[in-house]
Amino acid sequence: xxxxxxAIVLKAIRYRETSKIVTLYTKKFGxxxxxxKGAMLTTSKFGASLEPMSYILAVLYKKETRELQxxxxxxxxxxxxxxxxxxxxxxxxxSICEIVYKLIKFxxxxxxxxxxxxxxxxxxxxxxxxxxxxxxxxxxxxxxxIGFKINFSRCALCGEKFTEENLPQRISFVVDKGxxxxxxxxxxxxxxKSYSIATFKSLLWIGRAKIENVTNLSxxxxxNNEIKNLLFDYIKAHVEGTVELKLLEIYDKxx
Ligand SMILES: [Zn+2]
Numbered sequence: 001x002x003x004x005x006x007a008i009v010l011k012a013i014r015y016r017e018t019s020k021i022v023t024l025y026t027k028k029f030g031x032x033x034x035x036x037k038g039a040m041l042t043t044s045k046f047g048a049s050l051e052p053m054s055y056i057l058a059v060l061y062k063k064e065t066r067e068l069q070x071x072x073x074x075x076x077x078x079x080x081x082x083x084x085x086x087x088x089x090x091x092x093x094x095s096i097c098e099i100v101y102k103l104i105k106f107x108x109x110x111x112x113x114x115x116x117x118x119x120x121x122x123x124x125x126x127x128x129x130x131x132x133x134x135x136x137x138x139x140x141x142x143x144x145x146i147g148f149k150i151n152f153s154r155c156a157l158c159g160e161k162f163t164e165e166n167l168p169q170r171i172s173f174v175v176d177k178g179x180x181x182x183x184x185x186x187x188x189x190x191x192x193k194s195y196s197i198a199t200f201k202s203l204l205w206i207g208r209a210k211i212e213n214v215t216n217l218s219x220x221x222x223x224n225n226e227i228k229n230l231l232f233d234y235i236k237a238h239v240e241g242t243v244e245l246k247l248l249e250i251y252d253k254x255x
Contacts (some may be wrong), residue, residue: 001062004057006118008097011097035071047076080124082126089125150234155182160184
C-alpha cells in the first residue's frame with residue numbers, strides 16, 4: 001500500500017553500495033525502518049532529506065508482512081538548518097533522536113510523541129539561549145507518554161504531598177519508583193540518589209512550563225549536570241542495553 005506520512009529521520013546507515021536503511025518516526029505509524037535505494041549516490045533524488053533530525057514528507061510502500069518498508073520519496077517539509085550549523089544544537093537534537101530510537105518500540109503509532117518530537121526540534125532550531133532545557137523538557141514528556149511519568153508532587157514511599165515546608169535541602173530520587181522521597185522516608189534508602197532541591201525545582205518547572213517559555217530558565221552547570229544524571233539513570237532503568245548519548249559532548253564543552 002502506498003502511504004504518505006510526515007516523519008522525522010532518527011538514524012540512517014549505509015546499506016550495501018548505494019542504499020541507506022533509515023529509521024523514521026512517522027506521524028501515522030510510529031517508528032519504522034525503511035530502505036532508500038540509491039540514497040548514497042550523489043545524483044540521488046533523496047538529496048539531504050535523510051539526514052538525522054530532518055522533518056520530511058515520506059512516501060512509502062508499506063506491507064504489513066515486511067519489517068523493512070520501501071521508501072519511494074522523501075521531501076523536506078521545513079529545514080532545521082541551525083541544528084546542523086550549531087554544535088550544541090546538533091548534540092542536543094541528535095540525543096533526542098537517539099532517545100526515541102532506543103526507547104520507542106517499532107510500529108506503535110503515537111501522534112503525541114510525533115508532535116512532541118517535531119515541536120522540540122523546531123524550538124531547538126530557533127532557540128537563542130538555554131537550549132539544553134528543551135532536552136530536559138523532551139525527556140520528561142516522553143517518559144510520561146510511555147508510562148514512566150516522574151512524580152514530583154508526592155513522596156514515592158509514604159505518599160505525603162510535597163510542600164515548601166517538608167522539602168529537604170537534598171532530595172532523594174528512587175529510579176524503581178519513578179519518584180522522590182520526603183525528608184522522613186529519604187533516610188536509609190540505599191538505592192536512592194540524592195539531588196539538590198534546586199535541581200528538583202528546576203526540573204519540575206521545566207516539566208510544567210509551556211514549550212515557548214522553557215528556554216527562559218537559566219540553570220548553572222551543576223544543576224544541569226544533576227538533571228542529566230537523574231534523567232539518564234531513570235532512562236537506563238527502562239532500556240535494554242546501554243544508552244550512550246551524544247550529549248556527553250555538550251558537557252565536555254560546557255565545563
Ligand atoms: Zn515519605
